[in-house]
Amino acid sequence: MxxxxxxxxxxxxxxxxxxxxxxxxxxxxxxxxxxxxxxxxxxxxxxxxxxxxxxxxxxxxxxxxxxxxxxxxxxxxxxxxxxxxxxxxxxxxxxxxxxxxxxxxxxxxxxxxxxxxxxxxxxxxxxxxxxxxxxxxxxxxxxxxxxxxxxxxxxxxxxxxxxxxxxxxxxxxxxxxxxxxxxxxxxxxxxxxxxxxxxxxxxxxxxxxxxxxxxxxxxxxxxxxxxxxxxxxxxxxxxxxxxERLDEFLVRKRRMGARYDAALSTLPAIQLPLVETSYARNAYWVYGIVLGEERDMDAEEAMRQLAARGIGTRPFFCPMHWQPVLQRKGLFESESYPVAERLYTRGFYIPSGLGLAKAEQDRVCEAVTEVLA
Missing domain, CATH: 3.40.640.10 (Type I PLP-dependent aspartate aminotransferase-like (Major domain))
Structure with a gap:
């Protein structure tokens, strides 16, 4: 670790x-x-x-x-x-x-x-x-x-x-x-x-x-x-x-997602990745967390606190209509996409690479719980 x-x-x-x-x-x-x-x-x-x-x-x-x-x-x-x-x-x-x-x-x-x-x-x-x-x-x-x-x-x-x-x-x-x-x-x-x-x-x-x-x-x-x-x-x-190992990697990713689900699902006012739909099971390319609106903490603050505990994170995508380079081109004037905006300001993902060890994942869960409990 x-x-x-x-x-x-x-x-x-x-x-x-x-x-x-x-x-x-x-x-x-x-x-x-x-x-x-x-x-x-x-x-x-x-x-x-x-x-x-x-x-x-x-x-x-x-x-x-x-x-x-x-x-x-x-x-x-x-x-x-x-x-x-x-x-x-x-x-x-x-x-x-x-x-x-x-x-x-x-x-x-x-x-x-x-x-x-x-x-x-x-x-x-x-x-x-x-x-x-x-x-x-x-x-x-x-x-x-x-x-x-x-x-x-x-x-x-x-x-x-x-x-x-x-x-x-x-x-x-x-x-x-x-x-x-x-x-x-x-x-x-x-x-x-x-x-x-x-x-x-x-x-x-x-x-x-x-x-x-x-x-x-x-x-x-x-x-x-x-x-x-x-x-x-x-x-x-x-x-x-x-x-050659893709099937093995998929099993590993889904197991990782299930471990995160079990550890984090009781935390209040957060949205975790959907486990499955009628047409697919989640492959957990990354494990995302979206903070509820009732929390006074946004994604940026949560990531800052996790970084202080040695946990790497990454923000969700900034929506296209908020991109300065595109706004300067006159695109998307007065357009609003509220779900995308919420995902960006309230969402981030935590360590979920294939090389993540179980002990490291346990440490991530402990840190996320400390910050969001």
């Missing part, structure tokens, strides 16, 4: 990671041309029940490529949740399109699907679904809305490794779906991401966009602007070793 403090995340890297990384070093294949990249793409796509996986350098890059591959640009609108990370909105804005927000469901913390259809206009091109913190969005009604209006679906499953919706893998629903492999994810490559698709052309577009849109026969003649979004062989080797 740490004597200095418990970080909000510690990855678990005690499988084949060392073996595969040494194989990269000994073979000399460390760039994106190495064989682990294709192996990781194929294995992850198979796990998510997709035809194509396109590995990229991070989850934000995956979203950027997805928006660009769908040809979203000036005059278009994209519906997405107000409560999400800014990565989701960045390429929409850069492309000249207009982001249109919906509020969160107060129980699941996901986008409120009931609000989506009212936000559709003749300019709407796509819906970006973002599964939040461990529970998926209710996909069936959302997919029906998208089909009825002829809209593309971008499915951000960055936090949903191994999670399912009604038995189907999260990441298998969008026209394009994206994942992140940041160190706090169930599968990590250090930094990394992936775009997944069934459509051959969309997948080829994403492959081209990640590689500067080089052409097969005229490599340095460019018809389109892309990026260098490539994943290295070293990253992919790490990811493949992690993917």
């Amino acid at each position: 740490s004597t200095t403090g418990i970080p909000v995340n510690t990855p678990l890297l005690d499988g084949n990671e060392r073996k595969y990384l040494l194989e990269c070093i000994e073979s000399g294949w460390i760039s994106s041309e190495g064989p682990f990249v294709r192996r990781f793409e194929e294995s992850f796509a198979e796990r998510v029940d997709r035809h194509h996986g396109v590995a990229v350098c991070n989850g934000t890059a995956a979203l950027d490529a997805a928006v660009e591959a769908l040809g979203i640009g000036a005059g278009d609108e994209v519906i997405l949740p107000a409560f999400t990370i800014i990565s989701c909105i960045a390429q929409i804005v850069r492309a000249g399109a207009t982001p249109v927000l919906v509020d969160s469901d107060p129980v699941t913390w996901n986008m409120d699907v009931r609000e989506v259809e009212a936000r559709i206009t003749p300019r709407t091109r796509a819906i970006m679904v973002v599964h939040i913190y461990g529970l998926p969005v209710d996909m069936d009604p959302l997919l029906k809305i998208a089909a009825r209006h002829g809209l593309a679906v971008i499915e951000d499953a960055a936090q949903m490794h191994g999670q399912t919706y009604k038995g189907r893998p999260c990441g298998s629903f969008g026209d394009l779906s994206t994942f992140s492999f940041y160190p706090n994810k169930h599968v990590t490559t250090g930094e990394g991401g992936m775009v997944l698709a069934n459509d051959d052309k969309l997948a080829d577009d994403c492959r081209s966009l990640r590689n500067l849109c080089f052409q097969p026969h005229k490599r340095f003649v460019h018809e389109r602007l892309g990026w260098n979004l490539r994943m290295t062989n070293l990253q992919a080797a790490l990811g493949l070793a992690q993917l």
